[in-house]
Amino acid sequence: MSVTAPDPVSGLPRWSVLGLLPGLNLLAAFAACGLIVLLAGEHPWQAVQVLVGGAFGSAEAVGYTLFYATSFIFTGLAVAVAFQCGLFNIGGEGQALIGGLGVALVCLHLDFLPFLLLLPVAIAAAALFGAAWAFVPAVLQARRGSHIVITTIMFNFIATSIMVYLLVNVMSPAGSMQPETRAFAEHARLPYVHEVAGALGWELPSSPLNVSLILALLCCAGVWLFVWHTRAGYRTRVVGANPAAAVFGGISPGAQVVVAMTLSGALAGCMSLNELMGVQHRLVLEFTGGFGFVGIAVALMGRGHPAGIVPAAVLFGALYQGGAELAFEIPAITRDMVVVIQGLVILFAGALEYMFVPALRPFLVRRAVD
Amino acid sequence: MTTSPTEPVPRTSRSAIPSGDETVTAANGAPAVELRAVDKWFGQVHANRRVDLSVSSGTVHGIVGENGAGKTTLMNILYGFYRADRGQILIAGKPVVFRNSGDAIATRIGMIHQHFMLVETFTAVENAMLGAEGSPLLGPAGRRARRKLAELEREFGLQVPMDVPVGELPVGQQQRVEILKALYRGADILVLDEPTSVLSPREVEGLFRILRTLAGRGKTIILITHKLAEIMAATDRVSVMRSGAVVAHRRTADTTVSEIAELMVGRQIRPASRGVPVEPGRSLLDVDRVTVRDSSGVARVHDVSFSVRAGEIVGIAGVAGNGQSELLEALAGLRPVATGRILVDGEPAVSDSRDRRRRGVAHVPEDRRRSGLVMPFRACESAILGYHHDPRYGRGLRLDWPAVSSDTRGRMETFDVRPANPQQRTAELSGGNQQKLMLAREVERATKVLLVGQPTRGVDLGGVEFIHDRIRSLRDAGKAMLLVSANLDEILDLSDWVMVMAGGRIMGKVPAGRAAERDLGLLMGGVRKSDVPDRAP
Numbered sequence: 091m092s093v094t095a096p097d098p099v100s101g102l103p104r105w106s107v108l109g110l111l112p113g114l115n116l117l118a119a120f121a122a123c124g125l126i127v128l129l130a131g132e133h134p135w136q137a138v139q140v141l142v143g144g145a146f147g148s149a150e151a152v153g154y155t156l157f158y159a160t161s162f163i164f165t166g167l168a169v170a171v172a173f174q175c176g177l178f179n180i181g182g183e184g185q186a187l188i189g190g191l192g193v194a195l196v197c198l199h200l201d202f203l204p205f206l207l208l209l210p211v212a213i214a215a216a217a218l219f220g221a222a223w224a225f226v227p228a229v230l231q232a233r234r235g236s237h238i239v240i241t242t243i244m245f246n247f248i249a250t251s252i253m254v255y256l257l258v259n260v261m262s263p264a265g266s267m268q269p270e271t272r273a274f275a276e277h278a279r280l281p282y283v284h285e286v287a288g289a290l291g292w293e294l295p296s297s298p299l300n301v302s303l304i305l306a307l308l309c310c311a312g313v314w315l316f317v318w319h320t321r322a323g324y325r326t327r328v329v330g331a332n333p334a335a336a337v338f339g340g341i342s343p344g345a346q347v348v349v350a351m352t353l354s355g356a357l358a359g360c361m362s363l364n365e366l367m368g369v370q371h372r373l374v375l376e377f378t379g380g381f382g383f384v385g386i387a388v389a390l391m392g393r394g395h396p397a398g399i400v401p402a403a404v405l406f407g408a409l410y411q412g413g414a415e416l417a418f419e420i421p422a423i424t425r426d427m428v429v430v431i432q433g434l435v436i437l438f439a440g441a442l443e444y445m446f447v448p449a450l451r452p453f454l455v456r457r458a459v460d
Numbered sequence: 461m462t463t464s465p466t467e468p469v470p471r472t473s474r475s476a477i478p479s480g481d482e483t484v485t486a487a488n489g490a491p492a493v494e495l496r497a498v499d500k501w502f503g504q505v506h507a508n509r510r511v512d513l514s515v516s517s518g519t520v521h522g523i524v525g526e527n528g529a530g531k532t533t534l535m536n537i538l539y540g541f542y543r544a545d546r547g548q549i550l551i552a553g554k555p556v557v558f559r560n561s562g563d564a565i566a567t568r569i570g571m572i573h574q575h576f577m578l579v580e581t582f583t584a585v586e587n588a589m590l591g592a593e594g595s596p597l598l599g600p601a602g603r604r605a606r607r608k609l610a611e612l613e614r615e616f617g618l619q620v621p622m623d624v625p626v627g628e629l630p631v632g633q634q635q636r637v638e639i640l641k642a643l644y645r646g647a648d649i650l651v652l653d654e655p656t657s658v659l660s661p662r663e664v665e666g667l668f669r670i671l672r673t674l675a676g677r678g679k680t681i682i683l684i685t686h687k688l689a690e691i692m693a694a695t696d697r698v699s700v701m702r703s704g705a706v707v708a709h710r711r712t713a714d715t716t717v718s719e720i721a722e723l724m725v726g727r728q729i730r731p732a733s734r735g736v737p738v739e740p741g742r743s744l745l746d747v748d749r750v751t752v753r754d755s756s757g758v759a760r761v762h763d764v765s766f767s768v769r770a771g772e773i774v775g776i777a778g779v780a781g782n783g784q785s786e787l788l789e790a791l792a793g794l795r796p797v798a799t800g801r802i803l804v805d806g807e808p809a810v811s812d813s814r815d816r817r818r819r820g821v822a823h824v825p826e827d828r829r830r831s832g833l834v835m836p837f838r839a840c841e842s843a844i845l846g847y848h849h850d851p852r853y854g855r856g857l858r859l860d861w862p863a864v865s866s867d868t869r870g871r872m873e874t875f876d877v878r879p880a881n882p883q884q885r886t887a888e889l890s891g892g893n894q895q896k897l898m899l900a901r902e903v904e905r906a907t908k909v910l911l912v913g914q915p916t917r918g919v920d921l922g923g924v925e926f927i928h929d930r931i932r933s934l935r936d937a938g939k940a941m942l943l944v945s946a947n948l949d950e951i952l953d954l955s956d957w958v959m960v961m962a963g964g965r966i967m968g969k970v971p972a973g974r975a976a977e978r979d980l981g982l983l984m985g986g987v988r989k990s991d992v993p994d995r996a997p
């Protein structure tokens with residue numbers, strides 16, 4: 091509310107804001123998790139070992155971690171782009187689902203194309219379908235003022251229903267009882283990283299990590315360029331920071347809302363490439379697995395910047411992969427407790443990100459003065 | 461800003477922690493506020509340097525200084541908004557440590573910000589209660605608040621309508637609500653940071669009367685202003701700040717305007733050259749029977765007609781809230797015109813600010829925080845707002861930041877924005893420097909018409925002279941200039957013609973030379989003078 095509210099970290103040295111604070115927040119989160127593990131009657135240290143080992147202990151584990159991270163980069167970028175325009179896109183799930191529909195349509199019906207032609211068409215379809223699903227709420231917000239949070243949540247439900255209908259009644263092969271399509275052709279699949287590495291003479295254990303990671307990293311660069319180095323990105327940020335100033339500057343907030351949301355939807359849609367063309371090789375129900383929502387936490391932790399989103403996505407990938415391992419290795423720690431632990435990390439690293447600032451300020455500032 | 465949900469509490473509040481020194485007692489005669497050797501750094505900027513300040517109880521104490529001298533920072537430290545890096549605050553002789561403004565409020569300090577912190581859709585009573593309801597049930601709390609506000613009104617002569625949404629009140633009255641709000645929270649010490657910059661002369665008089673009464677009843681007032689006449693009129697003592705340090709304390713009665721001015725800048729301020737007015741040329745801005753409505757359909761500007769010719773400055777005076785803002789926005793293409801036409805250099809203009817910019821109409825908005833600048837942005841990002849399509853800032857889709865940055869640095873240097881660092885966050889520039897940044901962006905771009913609202917809001921003496929010079933030289937270069945300001949002196953100083961707006965109508969247009977202040981006062985009150993010519997000859 092206050093126009094003079096100081097930036098909570100103003101005056102603090104940069105290294106402390108970018109390195110020390112997130113590190114401390116993470117430590118605090120793990121301390122809290124440790125307490126939970128203790129309550130479950132297990133050894134926190136052992137749990138940490140299982141979790142970290144499960145996420146990074148082997149090349150295979152790293153592959154799984156990065157596979158999850160790939161999806162989180164897409165959905166995290168999607169949330170971050172919308173946020174630059176002052177919008178909270180909760181609809182990553184739905185946009186990814188519809189993006190997946192686009193991918194499946196291409197992979198099922200255009201598979202007479204060779205891989206090198208099919209790939210760009212599939213990417214375009216993922217982005218376009220995802221963008222289209224975000225476009226409608228964006229226009230409703232721009233024209234009618236319908237709040238984007240409400241409409242994107244609704245669109246998640248609608249997307250799920252559409253997918254159920256299509257997979258049960260239209261897209262499943264005749265005679266099949268499974269709500270899924272036929273498998274994509276061999277050449278309509280993304281190469282795994284271990285396959286590519288193997289072809290280059292580097293033996294890696296198999297993991298679901300596929301080449302969509304490269305696309306995710308390209309998207310990071312693209313988002314960075316768009317938001318901070320283009321005129322459209324500038325307009326988007328002005329609208330996000332001060333709509334009245336945007337109007338003064340001849341920038342139409344409504345138009346920017348549509349631009350930012352379609353871009354956001356396109357990024358969320360691309361997440362389906364990783365899941366469908368990368369691993370499932372068919373369109374299945376609920377392949378998004380809540381990753382659209384994880385994107386919110388990733389964007390929050392990464393402070394909406396690609397350079398922060400990548401490590402945050404890897405952290406959450408590790409929590410997913412290591413968490414699964416944890417639930418498997420230590421039966422007393424259930425799947426739900428793993429979710430609690432992930433929640434704690436979000437709480438400390440995202441929502442309470444400035445918690446330690448007042449305590450640290452005297453040290454950091456005095457050092458800066460002397 | 462945080463407001464703690466505390467009822468006014470006695471001075472020895474638990475949240476104001478005495479910082480140890482047991483020998484200090486709240487002896488009689490201890491100053492109400494004492495700052496000892498206060499230092500504040502923002503990164504490399506030393507915003508306050510070993511500031512000592514002592515304000516006696518029951519006095520009005522003025523603080524003056526150039527833009528960026530550190531006045532607002534010092535007050536924010538006193539109000540618990542920032543923490544001093546070094547130094548001590550003593551309230552009534554007692555050392556205190558404020559962790560936030562809640563602590564300061566609990567220690568009976570109130571701050572009236574230049575930009576009001578009011579909920580516009582709430583009434584005065586609701587605003588006063590906000591955060592200090594005192595009980596979970598609003599009914600009894602409201603009655604209690606009303607009783608107490610009535611007492612305060614009576615005691616200090618602070619009449620305001622209690623049951624009108626404050627957004628509908630004139631600025632002067634909104635300010636009274638702010639003061640009432642602070643008093644309601646039990647403030648004994650009131651800090652006012654540039655309270656007069658948006659008030660009309662009459663409202664300023666009213667404010668000073670109130671401050672006198674408050675001081676007479678034992679309240680302590682700290683007043684920041686750039687207008688030295690106001691210091692002379694309203695204060696008992698004055699402290700002068702320069703580059704973060706307090707360089708002098710004076711009793712107001714023992715000093716003069718020119719001495720203060722010299723202490724402030726360390727040199728004599730030359731009087732502005734009035735310039736040689738040029739013969740006005742063709743009309744560049746024509747306003748033809750324009751009516752403007754606000755978003756709820758209420759007409760704010762009624763059937764207004766006038767024109768501004770090349771080489772002429774027309775000032776619009778009037779109490780804020782009489783349609784000047786709406787008129788200015790409509791002229792700038794930010795507000796649709798309900799009926800009538802606006803012509804730029806003879807051609808009808810549509811309601812689109814981009815179109816205005818293309819036609820050489822530049823606009824300095826009245827409120828830099830609301831719409832003129834983007835506070836979280838770097839200065840260079842704020843400095844291209846509205847001109848971000850200019851090819852000099854990069855080809856095609858790309859924005860070329862090095863080019864933007866060096867262009868901004870040049871503008872900042874020309875307009876003496878300090879620090880002239882394009883990478884500084886806009887919000888971290890001092891108020892006056894923000895204003896200069898905005899002027900630096902707009903003034904040069906006016907190839908035909910310059911629309912200016914409150915051009916020198918928050919700018920210091922030297923800066924005002926510079927800006928006035930700039931505006932005059934644009935006039936002499938044959939631009940048409942329309943000036944809206946609450947500051948009558950500024951209007952009289954700059955304009956060739958003065959129009960007065962009241963109730964959304966233009967009450968009259970008089971040549972500035974003949975514009976006796978008394979006549980303007982009458983016009984502002986809504987008295988139309990039949991002998992005042994309605995149009996320029």
Ligand SMILES: Nc1ncnc2c1ncn2[C@@H]1O[C@H](COP(=O)(O)OP(=O)(O)OP(=O)(O)O)[C@@H](O)[C@H]1O
Binds near residue numbers: 528878887892920
């Ligand atoms: N949050 C901040 N971060 C960094 N620098 C700041 C911050 N706030 C103020 N400054 C700097 O501190 C100095 C003093 O600023 P301050 O706002 O106190 O000036 P001021 O005397 O109130 O000026 P003005 O008359 O223009 O309002 C300026 O150089 C300003 O740029």
Ligand SMILES: [Mg+2]
Binds near residue numbers: 531533890892
């Ligand atoms: Mg200030």
